[in-house]
Each structure stands twice: as C-alpha cells, then as structure tokens.
Amino acid sequence: MLSAILEKKERLVIGLMSGTSADGIDAALVRLTGQGLSTRIQLLAFDVLCLSPAVRERLLAAMGPAGRGNRDLCLLSSYLGELFAHACGHIAQKAGVPLAEVDLVGLHGQTLYHHPAPEAFPGFTVTGTLQVGSAAVVAERTGLTVVSDFRSRDMAVGGQGAPLAPYLDFLLYHHRARGRIVLNIGGIANATSMLADSSLEAVRAFDTGPGNCLMDAAVTHYTGGKQTCDTDGRIALSGKIHRGLLEALLRHPYFPLPPPKSADRTTFGADYLRAALAVAPGISPQDVVATLTALTAQSIGTAVLEHCLQRGRYEEMILSGGGAKNPVLVQGIRQALPKLFITDADEYDIPGKAKEAVLMAFLAHETILGRAGNVPAATGAKRPVVLGSVTPGSPKGLSGE
Amino acid sequence: MLSAILEKKERLVIGLMSGTSADGIDAALVRLTGQGLSTRIQLLAFDVLCLSPAVRERLLAAMGPAGRGNRDLCLLSSYLGELFAHACGHIAQKAGVPLAEVDLVGLHGQTLYHHPAPEAFPGFTVTGTLQVGSAAVVAERTGLTVVSDFRSRDMAVGGQGAPLAPYLDFLLYHHRARGRIVLNIGGIANATSMLADSSLEAVRAFDTGPGNCLMDAAVTHYTGGKQTCDTDGRIALSGKIHRGLLEALLRHPYFPLPPPKSADRTTFGADYLRAALAVAPGISPQDVVATLTALTAQSIGTAVLEHCLQRGRYEEMILSGGGAKNPVLVQGIRQALPKLFITDADEYDIPGKAKEAVLMAFLAHETILGRAGNVPAATGAKRPVVLGSVTPGSPKGLSGE
Numbered sequence: 001m002l003s004a005i006l007e008k009k010e011r012l013v014i015g016l017m018s019g020t021s022a023d024g025i026d027a028a029l030v031r032l033t034g035q036g037l038s039t040r041i042q043l044l045a046f047d048v049l050c051l052s053p054a055v056r057e058r059l060l061a062a063m064g065p066a067g068r069g070n071r072d073l074c075l076l077s078s079y080l081g082e083l084f085a086h087a088c089g090h091i092a093q094k095a096g097v098p099l100a101e102v103d104l105v106g107l108h109g110q111t112l113y114h115h116p117a118p119e120a121f122p123g124f125t126v127t128g129t130l131q132v133g134s135a136a137v138v139a140e141r142t143g144l145t146v147v148s149d150f151r152s153r154d155m156a157v158g159g160q161g162a163p164l165a166p167y168l169d170f171l172l173y174h175h176r177a178r179g180r181i182v183l184n185i186g187g188i189a190n191a192t193s194m195l196a197d198s199s200l201e202a203v204r205a206f207d208t209g210p211g212n213c214l215m216d217a218a219v220t221h222y223t224g225g226k227q228t229c230d231t232d233g234r235i236a237l238s239g240k241i242h243r244g245l246l247e248a249l250l251r252h253p254y255f256p257l258p259p260p261k262s263a264d265r266t267t268f269g270a271d272y273l274r275a276a277l278a279v280a281p282g283i284s285p286q287d288v289v290a291t292l293t294a295l296t297a298q299s300i301g302t303a304v305l306e307h308c309l310q311r312g313r314y315e316e317m318i319l320s321g322g323g324a325k326n327p328v329l330v331q332g333i334r335q336a337l338p339k340l341f342i343t344d345a346d347e348y349d350i351p352g353k354a355k356e357a358v359l360m361a362f363l364a365h366e367t368i369l370g371r372a373g374n375v376p377a378a379t380g381a382k383r384p385v386v387l388g389s390v391t392p393g394s395p396k397g398l399s400g401e
Numbered sequence: 402m403l404s405a406i407l408e409k410k411e412r413l414v415i416g417l418m419s420g421t422s423a424d425g426i427d428a429a430l431v432r433l434t435g436q437g438l439s440t441r442i443q444l445l446a447f448d449v450l451c452l453s454p455a456v457r458e459r460l461l462a463a464m465g466p467a468g469r470g471n472r473d474l475c476l477l478s479s480y481l482g483e484l485f486a487h488a489c490g491h492i493a494q495k496a497g498v499p500l501a502e503v504d505l506v507g508l509h510g511q512t513l514y515h516h517p518a519p520e521a522f523p524g525f526t527v528t529g530t531l532q533v534g535s536a537a538v539v540a541e542r543t544g545l546t547v548v549s550d551f552r553s554r555d556m557a558v559g560g561q562g563a564p565l566a567p568y569l570d571f572l573l574y575h576h577r578a579r580g581r582i583v584l585n586i587g588g589i590a591n592a593t594s595m596l597a598d599s600s601l602e603a604v605r606a607f608d609t610g611p612g613n614c615l616m617d618a619a620v621t622h623y624t625g626g627k628q629t630c631d632t633d634g635r636i637a638l639s640g641k642i643h644r645g646l647l648e649a650l651l652r653h654p655y656f657p658l659p660p661p662k663s664a665d666r667t668t669f670g671a672d673y674l675r676a677a678l679a680v681a682p683g684i685s686p687q688d689v690v691a692t693l694t695a696l697t698a699q700s701i702g703t704a705v706l707e708h709c710l711q712r713g714r715y716e717e718m719i720l721s722g723g724g725a726k727n728p729v730l731v732q733g734i735r736q737a738l739p740k741l742f743i744t745d746a747d748e749y750d751i752p753g754k755a756k757e758a759v760l761m762a763f764l765a766h767e768t769i770l771g772r773a774g775n776v777p778a779a780t781g782a783k784r785p786v787v788l789g790s791v792t793p794g795s796p797k798g799l800s801g802e
Contacts, residue, residue, distance in 0.1 A: 002403060052523065063471075070468035070514035074529025075522070078556075082525040113471035121476070122453065124483040128475025128535075135790060136553035148790070152537035155479075370793065389536060389549070389790040392771065 015361030020187030020265040022059040027091040028357035045095035046354040081137025106364025109133035135391040143394040147364035159381030162262035179314035185323025205378035206259035208303035222285040233328030236293040239286030248276040260380035301336020320345035320352025416762030421588030428492040429758035446496035447755035482538025507765025510534035517561040536792040544795040548765035560782030563663035580715035586724025606779035607660035609704035623686040634729030637694040640687030649677040661781035702737020721746035721753025
C-alpha cells in the first residue's frame with residue numbers, strides 16, 4: 001500500500017488537529033507535490049467540526065496530570081477516533097474528492113497531557129506526551145493509511161516535542177529579504193522566528209505562554225458555558241485592566257524561562273488564575289477578561305522582544321490562530337511591538353485557521369517519504385528524526401466496506 | 402527503509418512481550434522466512450528480563466480502570482520503552498547478532514487496561530485497550546522499525562482484541578490427523594482449539610479465565626512480596642481445597658459467558674477474591690492457595706469441556722506459559738480432562754515460555770508484509786485486518802549513534 005502512495009507524483013493528504021481548547025476538529029485536505037522545503041501545498045478544503053459541549057467538557061476533564069483514568073482514556077481515544085474518521089469523510093466531501101482517492105491522513109489527535117521536563121526513573125531519565133484519537137479506528141473507518149503520534153519521537157531524542165509548526169512556517173513564510181516572525185495564537189501562543197535568507201536550522205521557535213486559554217476559561221466560567229470565547233474582544237473592551245492582577249499573573253515561572261520551551265493548557269490552569277485573583281477581590285468579570293487579554297498580549301510582546309528582536313533583525317510578524325481574530329488582543333500586541341509590521345496569515349496562501357491541520361498533512365507526508373519533520377533548533381532535540389507511527393489503511397478494494 | 406526489509410528473503414525479528422503479571426519482559430529473536438501459514442520460524446534466542454519489584458509494583462498500580470493518571474502513564478510508557486529497547490540489545494547479544502542486522506521489532510507492550518465490552522457514546526459505540534511501552538523510544542534507541550499496538554485494529558472491527566495467539570498456534574501446532582488444543586497459562590489462561598485437518602478460519606479460541614494471576618496474588622500477599630508465585634505448587638500441595646470457597650469463586654460471571662470472550666488481570670481482581678474469602682473466615686494461606694489452584698484447574702477444565710470437547714473431536718492438549726510448570730495445577734487439569742493426552746509445549750520446536758514473544762515477532766512480520774494477523778473466529782472481529790502501527794527505525798547509518 002505504502003509503495004503505491006510513494007510512486008505517485010502528487011498526493012492528496014488530510015490533516016487533522018484538535019487543539020488544547022478542545023472546541024473542534026480542524027480538518028484540511030491538501031494536494032502535495034515535491035518534498036521537504038520544495039513541497040508545494042495546495043489547500044483544497046478546510047473546515048472546523050465543532051465538538052459538542054458535552055464532548056468538550058469530557059475532553060477538558062480528561063486533561064492534565066491526573067486525567068480521568070485508564071477506562072475513560074481508552075474509550076475516549078476510540079470515540080475521538082470515530083469523530084476524526086467522520087471529519088475525514090466530511091472534508092473529502094467538501095473538497096469534492098472521493099475518500100478512496102485520498103492517499104494519507106496526518107492525525108495529531110487531542111493532547112491530554114504533555115510532560116517535556118525530564119524525570120528520573122531507575123537507570124533512565126524520561127519525558128512523555130499523551131495524544132488520544134485512535135489511529136486504528138481512523139484507518140479502519142476511512143480505509144486510509146494514518147500517521148499519528150508526532151511528538152513522541154522528537155522527545156525520544158531530547159526534544160520538547162513542541163513546537164512542530166516551524167518546519168511548515170519556514171516553508172510558507174521564510175523570505176529572502178525580510179526577517180519574519182510567525183505567531184500562532186491557539187489555546188497556547190507559539191512564535192517561530194526566521195531571519196531573512198536564513199536556513200531551517202537557524203529557526204527559533206517556542207511557546208510564548210497563554211494564547212486564548214485564559215481568556216476562554218474566564219468567559220466560559222462567567223457565562224456558565226453560554227459563551228466559550230470573547231468574540232471580537234467585546235467583553236475585554238467593556239472592562240478595565242487591573243494592574244495588580246496583571247502583575248500577579250506576570251509572575252508565572254514560565255515567562256522568564258529561556259527557549260526552547262513549551263507549555264500546555266495545564267501550565268496556565270485554574271490554580272494559577274485563582275491564586276492571582278486573590279489580589280483583586282470583587283473584580284468584575286469584564287475587568288478580569290480585559291486583564292487576561294492584556295496579560296496575553298504583554299507576555300507575547302515581552303517574549304518576542306527578548307527572544308527574537310533583541311537577537312536579530314525582524315520586519316514582520318504574521319498572526320494566525322483564533323486569537324488573531326480578537327482585535328483587542330491584536331491591538332495589545334501591536335502596542336507591545338511597535339516596530340514590527342503586523343499582518344494576518346489570511347493574507348497568504350494558507351489561511352491562518354487552516355495552518356495547524358495543513359501542518360499535520362505536511363508532516364505525515366514527510367514521514368511517509370522517510371524524512372525528518374522536527375526542527376531541532378525549535379524543539380531542543382539532538383537531531384532531526386522521522387516523526388510518528390504509520391497505521392496501514394485497508395486494501396483499496398475493501399475500503400468502501 | 403521498509404522496502405529494504407521487504408526485499409529480503411529472510412528477516413531477523415525481535416518479539417517483546419510483558420504479560421499481565423508484569424514480572425518480566427519476554428524477548429525472542431527469530432529468523433523468519435516465507436509468510437502467512439508458510440512462515441518458517443527459527444528461534445535464535447529467548448530470555449526473560451526480570452522487572453525489579455519496584456517497577457513491577459508501579460506497573461501493577463497503574464493497571465485497571467482507574468490507573469494512576471496521565472502523568473504516570475506518560476512517564477511509565479517512556480520508561481518501559483527504555484526497558485524494551487534494552488531488552489532488544491540484550492537478546493541480540495545473546496543470539497550473537499549485531500542489533501543493526503535485525504530487521505524489525507514486534508512490541509506488544511504492557512497492557513494496563515482492556516475494555517472489549519461495547520460502551521455507548523453519542524453517535525458511536527466504542528471499546529478500547531491500553532498498552533504502554535513507547536514505540537518511539539524503542540525505535541529511536543535501537544534504530545529498528547517497530548510494530549506496536551496490535552490489539553486496537555481488531556477491536557476497531559468489532560473484535561475483542563484478544564486472543565492473538567491462535568494464528569501462531571495454528572502455524573505451529575495444527576495437525577492433519579489430530580485435534581489439538583493449545584492452552585497458554587499466563588496471568589490469564591487462554592485456549593486455542595484446532596480440529597484435525599481444519600482451516601485457520603475454523604479455529605476457536607478464548608480466555609478460559611484465571612491462569613496464574615489469582616495464585617500469584619495470594620502468594621505475593623501472604624509472603625509480603627518475598628515470593629510472587631507458588632514454585633512447583635509446593636504451597637498448594639501443603640494445603641487442602643476448601644469446597645465452600647471454591648464454589649464461591651466459581652460463581653464469577655465470566656465463567657458462564659460463551660466465547661469469544663477475553664479477560665484481563667482486573668477481571669479477577671482483589672475485590673472478587675476478598676468477597677469469596679468471606680465464606681471461609683480463618684482459612685489458612687496454604688488452603689487458599691490450594692483452593693485457587695483447584696479453581697484455576699477446574700475453570701480451565703470446564704471451559705475446555707464445554708467449548709471444545711463437546712463440539713468436536715480432540716486428542717491432545719499442549720500446555721505453555723508459567724502455569725504449565727506448576728505440577729499441582731497440571732495434575733488438576735489432567736483430572737478435569739481425563740480423555741485428553743496432555744503434553745508440554747517444550748516438546749515442540751518453540752519452547753512454551755518463548756511463545757508469546759515469538760508471536761509478537763511473527764505478527765509484526767505479517768503486518769510489514771501487509772497481511773492480516775487476527776483470527777476473526779477467535780476474537781469475534783468482523784474480518785481479518787492488518788494489525789498495529791509501524792514506527793520507522795533510523796536510517797541504518799545513524800542507528801549506532
């Protein structure tokens with residue numbers, strides 16, 4: 001089966017991603033030609049399949065160091081597999097491509113926990129990461145070959161397993177004459193910086209800290225789940241920044257860490273927020289959201305300033321992810337970084353919202369070609385490695401069964 | 402890399418297994434030629450790498466529906482990956498084969514939880530299974546391509562994900578003129594029955610119930626961990642069977658279930674034992690072990706009688722697994738099944754203790770060849786499927802890094 005895929009000149013690949021906010025499955029169908037930095041990517045379809053509030057709640061409860069146990073994990077992983085498989089059918093239909101003509105699926109899965117800090121065990125020091133969404137179920141339901149578990153191999157060579165975006169960022173945005181920073185604002189915000197005319201090996205990338213996760217958590221809390229994000233920054237606009245709270249929040253130990261560094265939803269969890277809120281008793285929900293928006297903008301600004309602008313010449317910052325659509329947050333970032341020309345990824349070939357799903361398709365494609373997909377300068381890995389595991393599809397004749 | 406493996410006429414494959422008792426890693430190195438039921442298997446080396454009591458305790462604590470949470474799961478999986486990788490190096494050295502000449506690793510991993518019973522989720526009914534022991538770590542440390550997660554795909558087509566042994570059992574023991582039953586007594590006992598001159602599709606296989614798990618648990622408990630099994634059945638020999646306790650134990654709801662059925666360590670856990678012991682207050686440890694040994698023998702006997710002997714003509718039963726070395730247990734089985742000629746797998750080409758590790762090597766080999774590895778008649782799956790996920794090794798030049 002694999003050899004049939006490898007003989008093709010161009011390949012149709014589905015990329016699937018569910019981010020730390022667990023609000024939906026991003027699905028992209030792309031046509032890929034070439035390989036490595038010569039890959040040409042044509043986006044045929046993109047969509048977000050929303051997860052129901054009940055499923056989202058169940059996923060959020062299963063996250064973090066404790067989680068909900070083995071039973072919940074097993075069943076949730078198979079269930080998410082069904083939803084990811086459904087997303088494959090949906091995106092192929094949207095693109096007008098029969099599913100059987102798709103060559104490959106890149107399945108990130110849903111991260112439930114990520115532990116990049118080395119931990120001593122007898123004889124070995126280990127790290128670990130946990131993504132759910134059964135590749136076996138996706139391969140079986142779709143008949144397609146699936147590449148999954150992209151982060152573990154990078155961690156096996158000492159990397160943080162994140163960020164994985166820099167390879168694609170470099171392919172899409174590296175510029176001969178302009179230093180560029182790509183900032184993706186999902187639940188967590190991550191930055192990829194590329195000096196003009198530099199090499200992939202010189203890319204610098206790291207998570208700056210919270211993206212939408214804190215703002216989303218506060219809005220969900222205060223609206224009793226009726227809203228899950230601050231659409232257009234309207235709530236933040238109606239509130240005032242509370243200086244004491246902002247300062248307390250900025251004391252999080254993640255912020256002063258040098259890159260490479262990576263964070264997840266649990267890095268900036270409920271305990272952190274609760275402790276900081278103690279300095280501002282009786283603060284209004286609007287002021288909390290305004291302050292969290294300011295914190296997010298300021299932590300992004302400070303990180304980009306210290307780890308990028310003070311180390312080289314950059315002209316442009318390209319924003320993507322849900323946070324790029326929050327005008328209050330974007331305005332805060334502009335104020336923190338007045339020297340950068342700030343643009344939106346939607347002005348480029350691949351819309352910002354589709355980037356993570358396209359990344360999974362691209363990385364799966366590299367894996368099948370036997371090519372490394374991590375960027376050691378970004379993850380801290382000792383060397384480039386081929387990422388993921390390959391779950392075979394069904395023989396083509398059977399896939400419609 | 403895969404194409405280099407496929408071009409070979411014979412392949413060296415390592416199989417790795419850690420059973421439900423979590424007392425050691427079984428490692429086998431085999432030379433395989435041919436494919437499917439024409440495969441020829443030559444065992445070059447076999448060994449058991451004992452797990453330290455601390456690691457074993459940690460694994461046992463991580464098993465069952467609750468487990469120990471996401472953090473423990475992630476780290477334990479990476480740590481076991483290191484131990485499995487170490488086992489690869491050890492078994493290659495024992496066979497006198499450079500690790501770089503090995504073509505493939507079949508990694509079962511350590512089962513922490515197995516949930517074959519369908520559970521309703523919104524829109525889908527799901528099952529699930531959880532094996533740990535990171536394939537990425539094994540592939541990275543050894544440089545070898547690894548096939549892992551063998552059970553999920555069978556479950557994705559409605560199978561129980563177990564037993565997987567029947568395919569190899571059929572290859573090794575199917576006989577033109579004799580009906581044979583293969584009984585492996587690990588933590589759980591499983592039976593594979595093959596009528597004379599029958600096909601693979603007609604194999605019947607299922608878990609009979611407890612193998613060594615109950616006897617081991619009792620011995621471990623009463624000796625405070627100084628002994629973990631009843632060597633040569635000495636404790637059982639010094640005790641008497643308590644009829645009331647035996648009857649209470651036989652009331653477990655697993656026993657009357659029709660095959661296909663599968664059990665795991667948690668099916669026969671501490672709660673079950675504790676509840677049954679209530680009928681025998683003040684019973685001596687020796688009598689408990691004698692009774693558990695009788696229960697194990699009797700549940701095996703009844704299951705084989707009802708599900709095999711009453712349905713066809715069988716002449717021989719071949720025993721393997723740790724329990725085959727417990728003379729009291731074997732005597733109990735002989736008494737329960739007086740018409741069968743009972744032999745030990747060690748009298749055949751592959752010693753009984755090596756069978757599960759050899760099975761993993763054989764199944765990985767079938768996967769790489771694009772061949773199905775499950776036996777639907779045994780697992781209840783809707784059809785044969787290619788099992789597992791393939792994690793690429795390192796390019797050969799780099800594997801010694």
